[in-house]
Amino acid sequence: MQDYFEKRINVESRYVNRARVLRTSVLFQLLQELTVEATEKAGVTRNFTLDRGLLWIIAKQAFDVVRMPAYDETLTIRLYPMKTMHIFFPRYIEIYSEGITRYENSDLNDPKDSSTPIIRGTSLWLLMNEKDRTMVFPEKVGISIDGVKVPQGASLPKAVHLPQENSDEILFSGSREITAGWSLSDMNGHLNNSRYFDIADDLIPLDEIETLSPKGFQADYVNEILPGDRLFVEYQKTAEAWYFRGDLVDKEKPAFRLKISY
Numbered sequence: 453m454q455d456y457f458e459k460r461i462n463v464e465s466r467y468v469n470r471a472r473v474l475r476t477s478v479l480f481q482l483l484q485e486l487t488v489e490a491t492e493k494a495g496v497t498r499n500f501t502l503d504r505g506l507l508w509i510i511a512k513q514a515f516d517v518v519r520m521p522a523y524d525e526t527l528t529i530r531l532y533p534m535k536t537m538h539i540f541f542p543r544y545i546e547i548y549s550e551g552i553t554r555y556e557n558s559d560l561n562d563p564k565d566s567s568t569p570i571i572r573g574t575s576l577w578l579l580m581n582e583k584d585r586t587m588v589f590p591e592k593v594g595i596s597i598d599g600v601k602v603p604q605g606a607s608l609p610k611a612v613h614l615p616q617e618n619s620d621e622i623l624f625s626g627s628r629e630i631t632a633g634w635s636l637s638d639m640n641g642h643l644n645n646s647r648y649f650d651i652a653d654d655l656i657p658l659d660e661i662e663t664l665s666p667k668g669f670q671a672d673y674v675n676e677i678l679p680g681d682r683l684f685v686e687y688q689k690t691a692e693a694w695y696f697r698g699d700l701v702d703k704e705k706p707a708f709r710l711k712i713s714y
Contacts, residue, residue: 455600515573535599
């Protein structure tokens with residue numbers, strides 16, 4: 453019996469950007485949906501959570517990237533539940549390429565990285581009370597998920613450390629105020645974790661985002677963002693990464709920290 457939950461996905465046209473590679477926001481949306489599906493397969497169905505006013509949310513995640521998947525590529529995604537940590541449910545994920553087998557002349561027909569993951573990393577999940585938006589201790593609501601043995605090298609996400617202000621390593625910086633729109637929210641009533649990366653992508657200059665080849669993603673989701681909230685987003689570029697800091701203007705609270713390595 454295998455310890456991981458596995459699913460095959462084809463990268464459809466609606467999943468990719470103009471460069472015909474998987475959009476970052478779609479990557480994390482797919483991983484989010486897969487995690488919920490795996491959790492339900494493990495026995496924690498919506499009657500234990502959503503129907504009781506308990507929401508699954510992500511607090512932190514970090515992923516290493518060899519390359520982003522391409523249009524029409526077939527992927528195998530494996531999810532390993534890790535041992536629960538206090539209020540956190542860590543989930544380690546690996547993504548493998550099966551290539552594009554339907555076209556004989558495709559460069560991805562026989563991918564060199566088919567035996568090793570092209571993307572790997574971990575997300576920290578937790579439960580939130582829908583009514584008062586507070587964190588929930590899983591043992592108090594009778595929710596438990598057993599951890600399994602994970603592949604060597606699996607690690608927990610670390611905090612995003614932004615460059616120091618006025619540091620010489622900063623090559624470019626900017627800021628913008630954004631109002632969180634209704635279309636960015638999800639069934640939990642707040643900005644979906646995947647949409648933070650849409651915000652980041654739109655702030656990177658067009659001539660750079662078109663050729664950006666991410667090598668890793670990190671995200672800290674500090675406080676939830678509701679539709680109508682005003683965000684002040686600062687962003688910096690260094691020789692190795694783009695950094696983003698979003699703060700809630702009216703609530704005077706930090707909202708998120710992102711790092712996109714390249």
